[in-house]
Structure formats: C-alpha cells, structure tokens
Amino acid sequence: MTSVRSERGAAAVEFALILLPFLLIVSLVVDVGWVFSQQQAVTNAARIGARYYAIHHLEPSAQADAEQRANDVATAANVAGPITFSYPSTCARRAGLDAHDDCDRTDDELDRHDSGVRWIE
Incomplete structure (x- = not known):
C-alpha cells in the first residue's frame, strides 16, 4: 500500500x-x-x-x-x-552613356544618343 x-x-x-x-x-x-x-x-x-x-x-x-x-x-x-x-535614380541609364552622364543631359541629348529602341505605348 x-x-x-x-x-x-x-x-x-x-x-x-x-x-x-x-x-x-x-x-x-x-x-x-x-x-x-x-x-x-x-x-x-x-x-x-x-x-x-x-x-x-x-x-x-x-x-x-x-x-x-x-x-x-x-x-x-x-x-x-x-x-x-x-x-532607383530617376536618371535613366541608356545605351552608350555612363550613369553620371545621364543626370547632366537633357532628354533631347539622351534621345540623340539612344540606341534606337523604342517602347510601344
């Protein structure tokens, strides 16, 4: 017990x-x-x-x-x-340009140096 x-x-x-x-x-x-x-x-x-x-x-x-x-x-x-x-930065990196160059150029200058590729909108 x-x-x-x-x-x-x-x-x-x-x-x-x-x-x-x-x-x-x-x-x-x-x-x-x-x-x-x-x-x-x-x-x-x-x-x-x-x-x-x-x-x-x-x-x-x-x-x-x-x-x-x-x-x-x-x-x-x-x-x-x-x-x-x-x-990301609003300075677009485009063909043939350094990232530093993009911020100093106008849109017209960037378009002249662009690769020719365009988005369809």
Missing part, C-alpha cells in the same frame, strides 16, 4: 514538466505563422504597387498612386506598421 501512496502526485508532476515545453512549442508555431503571414502580405502589397507603377509609370501621379495601392492592400491584410518605398 505504500507504493500506491508514493506515486499519488506523479501524474501532476509529469503534467507540469510537459506543459511548459508544450506551450513554448505552440507559441513558437503561432509566432512563426504570424511572421510568415506578415511577410506574405508585404510581398503581395509590394507586388501590387510595383505592377501598378510598371503599367502607369508615365502618368504624373503614378508613384503616389502605386504607394497608395500598396498601402491599401497592406492595411486590409492587417500589416503592422507603415510600408516604405525606395526608388
């Missing part, structure tokens, strides 16, 4: 020892899932903004509209924090 009495609290101790690692693993899975979800939402917002800008890049407000569309998508997906954007 003494052996049954000595094992009386063993189940509670075993439960306490297993509960903490189990809760840590569950919280880790939830946090990693949340981070992955946020990453996917930001990637999707960036894709939508970049696609809009690629199609409408000649419009005067294209840059602001692309940022607004991306922020709208991110807000709808409950992304924490603002989304910021960075753009």
Whole structure:
C-alpha cells in the first residue's frame, strides 16, 4: 500500500514538466505563422504597387498612386506598421552613356544618343 501512496502526485508532476515545453512549442508555431503571414502580405502589397507603377509609370501621379495601392492592400491584410518605398535614380541609364552622364543631359541629348529602341505605348 505504500507504493500506491508514493506515486499519488506523479501524474501532476509529469503534467507540469510537459506543459511548459508544450506551450513554448505552440507559441513558437503561432509566432512563426504570424511572421510568415506578415511577410506574405508585404510581398503581395509590394507586388501590387510595383505592377501598378510598371503599367502607369508615365502618368504624373503614378508613384503616389502605386504607394497608395500598396498601402491599401497592406492595411486590409492587417500589416503592422507603415510600408516604405525606395526608388532607383530617376536618371535613366541608356545605351552608350555612363550613369553620371545621364543626370547632366537633357532628354533631347539622351534621345540623340539612344540606341534606337523604342517602347510601344
């Protein structure tokens, strides 16, 4: 009868020892899932903004509209924090010119040195 009495609290101790690692693993899975979800939402917002800008890049407000569309998508997906954007230099690198030369020349000068390839718009 003494052996049954000595094992009386063993189940509670075993439960306490297993509960903490189990809760840590569950919280880790939830946090990693949340981070992955946020990453996917930001990637999707960036894709939508970049696609809009690629199609409408000649419009005067294209840059602001692309940022607004991306922020709208991110807000709808409950992304924490603002989304910021960075753009490459507005000085276009064209055939036969260095990047430094582009910024010092006018559009007419750049067109004269252009390779002759034109976009159909």
